[in-house]
Amino acid sequence: GQSLEQPSEVTAVEGAIVQINCTYQTSGFYGLSWYQQHDGGAPTFLSYNALDGLEETGRFSSFLSRSDSYGYLLLQELQMKDSASYFCAVRDVSGGGADGLTFGKGTHLIIQP
Amino acid sequence: ETGVTQTPRHLVMGMTNKKSLKCEQHLGHNAMYWYKQSAKKPLELMFVYSLEERVENNSVPSRFSPECPNSSHLFLHLHTLQPEDSALYLCASSQDWDSYEQYFGPGTRLTVT
Numbered sequence: 001g002q003s004l005e006q007p008s009e010v011t012a013v014e015g016a017i018v019q020i021n022c023t024y025q026t027s028g029f030y031g032l033s034w035y036q037q038h039d040g041g042a043p044t045f046l047s048y049n050a051l052d053g054l055e056e057t058g059r060f061s062s063f064l065s066r067s068d069s070y071g072y073l074l075l076q077e078l079q080m081k082d083s084a085s086y087f088c089a090v091r092d093v094s095g096g097g098a099d100g101l102t103f104g105k106g107t108h109l110i111i112q113p
Numbered sequence: 114e115t116g117v118t119q120t121p122r123h124l125v126m127g128m129t130n131k132k133s134l135k136c137e138q139h140l141g142h143n144a145m146y147w148y149k150q151s152a153k154k155p156l157e158l159m160f161v162y163s164l165e166e167r168v169e170n171n172s173v174p175s176r177f178s179p180e181c182p183n184s185s186h187l188f189l190h191l192h193t194l195q196p197e198d199s200a201l202y203l204c205a206s207s208q209d210w211d212s213y214e215q216y217f218g219p220g221t222r223l224t225v226t
Contacts, residue, residue, distance in 0.1 A: 004155075031213050042117075042203065042217040043156070050213070087156070091213065100146050100158035100169060101215060 002026045004088055004104035011110045012078055020073045020107045022088035030091040032064050032071045033101065038084045046073070046086075075109075083111045115139055117218035119204050125224045128194060134221045136187040136204030144210040145187040147179060150201040150220070162187060163210040194225045 004024045012018040022032065031050035035043040049055055049064035049071060061074040075082055085106040117138045126132050138145065147159040161169035162181040176198075178190040187204055201222050205215040 030211075033213055042219045044217070045214045048213045089156075091211075100148075100161045100171070101156075102158065103156040105153075105155045 002090055002102040004090065004102065006086075006088055006104040006107045008105065009108045009110065011112060012075075014078055014080060014111055014113050016078050017074065017076045018078060018109065020075075020086050020088075020109070022071050022073075022104055024069050024071075024088070024090055024104075026069075026090050026102075029066065029069075032062070033089045034060075034062055034073045035087045035089060035103075036084050037087065037106070043087065078111050080111050080113070083109060085109070117204060117206055117216050119202075119218035119221050121221060122219065123222045123224075125226060126191070126194065127226055128196070130194075131190070131192040133191065134189040134202055134204075134223075136189075136218055138185055138187075138204075138206040138216070138218075140206060140208075140216060142206040142208050142216070143184055144207045144212070145181060145184070146205040146207075146215065147187065147189055148203040148205060148217075150203055151199075156203065159189075161210065168210060191223075194223075196225050199223055199225045 006022045033048045034046040037043040047062040054063045059076045064071040085108050087103045087106045089101040089103045120135045144163045149157045158171050159173045160179045165181045180188040201220045203220045204218040207215045
């Protein structure tokens with residue numbers, strides 16, 4: 001089976017940098033994804049790491065260490081619109097090989113002015 | 114219409130009712146998914162379809178019955194639900210079943226009374 005752990009809530013100040021951590025346990029690992037979900041909205045894809053290292057996309061970066069079963073999402077130059085829930089997710093490889101995603105419980109990011 | 118659409122957006126039903134949720138994707142994707150999102154819990158994968166064939170049923174009770182008539186449409190038929198089934202039901206699609214990026218619809222907020 002799969003399980004992911006991430007903090008339930010993080011608070012940061014507008015303009016600052018925040019890091020949201022995710023640790024995982026999986027029977028088969030294909031990569032770590034990050035999704036953003038605003039209240040009342042649909043999850044939207046942010047990033048994906050299959051290999052160790054840092055992937056940068058604008059203000060958001062994502063890091064993976066497969067040996068540590070650990071990753072993080074880094075948000076820079078925080079804006080009020082970044083207030084949302086952030087989910088890490090791994091592909092859930094069933095015996096049949098078909099994949100959905102297994103999600104963490106999500107981190108609620110609160111941005112203060 | 115673009116992306117992934119879901120209807121209805123809100124649904125209230127009694128435990129003896131039968132209703133259906135509809136999902137349509139306009140992205141030319143080959144895989145579609147149903148997820149359940151309850152308060153304080155992570156998104157839970159329910160079903161995976163690849164090229165109209167169900168490839169995963171994640172131990173979902175039989176009162177939930179999926180249908181995928183073609184690669185653009187996905188239904189979730191509901192009957193004799195329980196109050197604990199009240200949740201946000203999200204549909205998603207991806208290019209193929211092993212794609213790491215999934216596109217989510219806005220969800221159907223279901224309340225079972």
